[in-house]
Amino acid sequence: MKALIVYHLIAYIKSYNYVAPMSIFIMILVVNYSIYPNPVLASYGATAIYLYIIAAWISLRFFHTEDIVQQQVTILHAGNDKKYFCSMYLAAGCIVALLAFVSIFYPLVFGMFSKQVTLQELGIGFATHCLLGMVAITLSGVFSRAIIAKKINSWLGLSFMLIVSIASLGLEQLIPGYWKYILFILPPVSEMALLMREPLDLHGIFCVYLWTVAYIGVMVAAFFIIYRRKKKFS
Known part of the structure; x- marks a missing residue:
C-alpha cells in the first residue's frame, strides 16, 4: 500500500495538475491574512472552507491523473481495484x-492573530481543515471518472455539491416543511464553520466531528458500492 501511495503522489507531481489549485490556495491565504490582527477560530473556519473547495478541485484532478489504460495497468499491478482506490484516497489525504x-502554521509563524494561540485551538483548527479536506476527497471520488463517465457532468455535479453544502444553513430557511430534511444528505460543512468561533463549544464541535467522520465513511462505502455495480453491469 505504501508503494502505491508513493506512486500516486509521484505521478501527480509529474502531471503538474497541482500548480493552479495550490497557487490559488496560497494566494487566498495571503489575501485572507493581509489585514491583521485576526481572530483565531474564525480565521481557521474561513480557511477550512477555502481548503474544502481547493481540495475538491485537487482531488478530482488527482483521481484522473492516469489515463484509463494506465489505470487498468496499475490496478493489475496493485492486485485489485479496492487496494488501488484506497491508496488513492490515502495519497490525496x-x-x-x-x-x-x-493553513494552520502560516498565520501563526507570521504573527497574524490577535492573541496567543493555544494548543487546543491549533488542534481544533488542524482537525477541522483535515476533516473538511477529507470530505472533499470523498465527494470527488463519487464524482470521478470511475463513477461518472462524462467530465462535464463530474465537474458540474461536484460544483453543485460544494455550493449547496456551504450554503446549506441558509437554504434550510427557504425550503418548506419536511423537504428541508433532504439537506441531511449534505456534509456538515457550514455547521462546522459556524462552530469555529469564541466561546468554543467543544461538545458541539465533537458532535459535528463525529457526523463528519461518519459522512466520510458513508461516501467511501458509496463509492465502492456504485463502482462495483457499474463494473458488474458494464
Whole structure:
C-alpha cells in the first residue's frame, strides 16, 4: 500500500495538475491574512472552507491523473481495484494534510492573530481543515471518472455539491416543511464553520466531528458500492 501511495503522489507531481489549485490556495491565504490582527477560530473556519473547495478541485484532478489504460495497468499491478482506490484516497489525504498544515502554521509563524494561540485551538483548527479536506476527497471520488463517465457532468455535479453544502444553513430557511430534511444528505460543512468561533463549544464541535467522520465513511462505502455495480453491469 505504501508503494502505491508513493506512486500516486509521484505521478501527480509529474502531471503538474497541482500548480493552479495550490497557487490559488496560497494566494487566498495571503489575501485572507493581509489585514491583521485576526481572530483565531474564525480565521481557521474561513480557511477550512477555502481548503474544502481547493481540495475538491485537487482531488478530482488527482483521481484522473492516469489515463484509463494506465489505470487498468496499475490496478493489475496493485492486485485489485479496492487496494488501488484506497491508496488513492490515502495519497490525496496526504496532500490535504500538507495544505492543512500550511493553513494552520502560516498565520501563526507570521504573527497574524490577535492573541496567543493555544494548543487546543491549533488542534481544533488542524482537525477541522483535515476533516473538511477529507470530505472533499470523498465527494470527488463519487464524482470521478470511475463513477461518472462524462467530465462535464463530474465537474458540474461536484460544483453543485460544494455550493449547496456551504450554503446549506441558509437554504434550510427557504425550503418548506419536511423537504428541508433532504439537506441531511449534505456534509456538515457550514455547521462546522459556524462552530469555529469564541466561546468554543467543544461538545458541539465533537458532535459535528463525529457526523463528519461518519459522512466520510458513508461516501467511501458509496463509492465502492456504485463502482462495483457499474463494473458488474458494464
